[in-house]
Amino acid sequence: MRFDEFQEFRQRRLGASPSLLDAAETNVYRALAAMRPEPPTDLRTVHRCDLARAWLRRFELPEEWSGRAMVCRGVRHGLAVVFQRLRAARARLWLPGDVYPVYFELARAAGLAPASYPTLPAPALPGAPAEDRPEYLLLANPSKPLGRYLTDAECAAVISWLRESPRRRLLIDSVYDLGAPFAAGTRALLDTGRAILLHSVTKGWLWPRTFGVVLLGPAQTDLADVADVADLADLAEAFRADPPAPAQLRLADSLLTEHSDVPRQAVAELAARAERLFERLPDEVLGAIPTASRTCPGNYFFPVGIPAGTLRREYGVLAIPVGVFGESSWSGSILTSLADASSPASR
Structure with a gap:
């Protein structure tokens, strides 16, 4: 249904x-x-670089990461941009089959043919052997409708999955994490250097499709090691070419500061x-x-x-x-x- x-x-x-x-x-x-906070009424100019740093401070992440904190209009927008890059790299994409049908809609719109893995009643990672091409696994932490964060054992299993191939990477949808800093499991997955984190003001501030950040891991500063994926500059340019509107940037600034x-x-x-x-x-x-x-x-x-x-x-x-x-x-x-x-x- x-x-x-x-x-x-x-x-x-x-x-x-x-x-x-x-x-x-x-x-x-x-x-x-x-x-839900009201949008600001002023017309001040808000710069994406300042928002990226404000977001990093909010979640207790190093401000020097601002160069790889890509400002976007939310997780859907961020995934659409990333999925286009995965299509260019002929990457294999694993999506949770029982979490969010929009994941599949976005992937197919980008020309990908995603595979799936179940999360209910507990996550079961793909058992297929690694391929000789980039391979990305998308997970949500916390996950819905599972309704909880990944356990330590589940995070360890994800890290083991990554270690099976140097071409494996993660996409972490953290939109349902309403706390700060992010959950310990999310931070442990980020520490692998092989994860892209996606977050937005959609759930915490109740403003969908307005503002988000796609945080590239350090391994993405040179994407040549994951087949022919464009380098960080090309991916960053894709976000720069399709930014949030000025009003959305002003709203994001207001949410992060006045409505924290x-x-x-x-x-x-x-x-x-x-x-x-x-x-x-x-x-x-x-x-x-x-x-x-x-x-x-x-x-x-x-x-x-x-x-x-x-x-x-x-x-x-x-x-x-x-x-x-x-x-x-x-x-x-x-x-x-x-x-x-x-x-x-x-x-």
Whole structure:
């Protein structure tokens, strides 16, 4: 079932059965609309280099990395640019098959034919042998709808995967990491020197497709070692040629400086909503949510090993079938804590 099809199904079910507990809202911007900062009204000039340094300071990364912190309009834009470079290099791309269908849409739009690996009920890295060409694996940390950060053991497995070939690299989508600095696992993967980190103000500040950073690792300062990928200057030029608009740069500057506390406030609100959801779930359903997902800061996705149809029929809970997120052989489903149904006013 595609996302749009499920949304139509959701509305029909809620209309027909008002007593259903709606644990299937996915729009965080709608749920937390009151927290979204207003855009600035001034017309000052904001330079991308200054924003890159401000972003690095925010996440406690060395400011001397600003030369490889590429300013973009968000993770989707950043991936679209990077995927074009991977296409030119004839790279192999591995995508999580049950996380975000847009990954595949962007990859195919760039002319790539991505392979996939599962993340539910736990990440299972590709077992295919290394090829004699560039090979990139995209992962999200924290991952949704898994609803948690990668464990130390999982990060160690990713590092082992990298070590199997000098041509292997990572793409890390950190958009759901609302804290600062980034999670220890993300920093450990960055320390390999073989990762590209993507981040944006989409989730923490509730402004999608506005501002993001693609942080190239030191290994990308000379891309000749990963087949015929263009060097850093060419990749940087691709970002320079398609920058955020001046108004988006002003907004990004305002978010990082005047509204720096919004991600922390969002984490607190999401934690409160999650607790309200947990209070209303039947004990059997609550017990099926992994502890790591229940306790992950800022998380609002909760996998349960119970099919969505069973949850609806036997427990009165409207959940999201895992297939909405992509292809999966797992039989469980996903709960979210965003819906108004989990607020005190709806009780």
